[in-house]
Amino acid sequence: MRKTLILNGSPHGKKGNTEIFIRKFLEGAKEPCPVRYVVQEDPAELAGDFANYDVILFFMPLYVHAMPGIVMEVIEQMQPAQRAGQSIGFVVQSGFLEAAQSDYLKAYFAMLAKRLGYVDLGCAVRGGAAGVCMQPEKASEALFAVLRKLGEGYRETGAFDGEAVSALGTPYRLTQKESRLLERLHRLKIGDLMWTFMLLRNKAFRLRRARPYTEE
Ligand SMILES: Cc1cc2nc3c(=O)[nH]c(=O)nc-3n(C[C@H](O)[C@H](O)[C@H](O)COP(=O)(O)O)c2cc1C
Incomplete structure (x- = not known):
């Protein structure tokens, strides 16, 4: 075998x-x-x-x-x-x-x-x-x-x-129509809800705009 x-x-x-x-x-x-x-x-x-x-x-x-x-x-x-x-x-x-x-x-x-x-x-x-x-x-x-x-x-x-x-392996690439739809959803911030939830769960919401590698 x-x-x-x-x-x-x-x-x-x-x-x-x-x-x-x-x-x-x-x-x-x-x-x-x-x-x-x-x-x-x-x-x-x-x-x-x-x-x-x-x-x-x-x-x-x-x-x-x-x-x-x-x-x-x-x-x-x-x-x-x-x-x-x-x-x-x-x-x-x-x-x-x-x-x-x-x-x-x-x-x-x-x-x-x-x-x-x-x-x-x-x-x-x-x-x-x-x-x-x-x-x-x-x-x-x-x-x-x-x-x-x-x-x-x-x-x-x-x-x-x-x-x-x-x-x-499907979708291999999004069609233009699908991409435009996603862009619109992005503008409505719907997709952001999941990330907000994850940031809160990991107690990292406060750090969401952190840029640790930039010199200020
Ligand atoms: C550091 C990091 C880099 C990632 N880069 C990509 C990427 O380039 N393209 C992509 O489609 N997903 C990317 N992802 C998403 C992961 O591939 C996806 O969340 C995956 O399901 C994680 O699997 P795991 O839970 O077994 O680690 C990335 C995730 C992390 C944490």
Whole structure:
């Protein structure tokens, strides 16, 4: 049986959206896969353990159009694939709606897999996921169904299901009409309510205009 290692690359560990993506994927995959939390690990040790697995699946959030720094530290320690057929795959979820936000990272991962000699399972991308862990389960049911399908496809074929990847990656870009609508909503400050709530919850509302790196 194929041995798969799943990595959670979020600095939020078990409390973030990445964790929810992993759990829904595993519900579909129905495979006992160990999940390791990059935020709790030594990068060199973790990367060294990749040799014991047939497949490495990285799940992570997009941070500033890139991977979180803690994931980069692991990737910098990776050695070339240890045997023929060793595979690697990526699932990236992000806050902004457009999946296109993750294009640079996706290109980087394709190059990484090639340079290290891994079979590339590809990179599934999902935008608009920042609120998943704050919303009731029901609000994300359509997303969860696709993540389960991604897991099911992986169980059956050892690859990412093309339909699931394409459904996750929609919208790739917003149309002009959708962008204009969002701009109007932004002017009404509706979107700001969520951020205000988060600032209050984190006792940071008073600091919302802080500019710690500017000289005054
Ligand atoms: C420091 C930081 C940078 C981020 N940069 C981006 C970004 O460039 N594009 C984007 O769409 N979302 C961005 N996000 C949103 C996260 O990708 C999103 O909230 C994600 O669901 C967080 O997952 P997690 O809870 O597993 O950490 C950023 C979030 C943080 C905290």
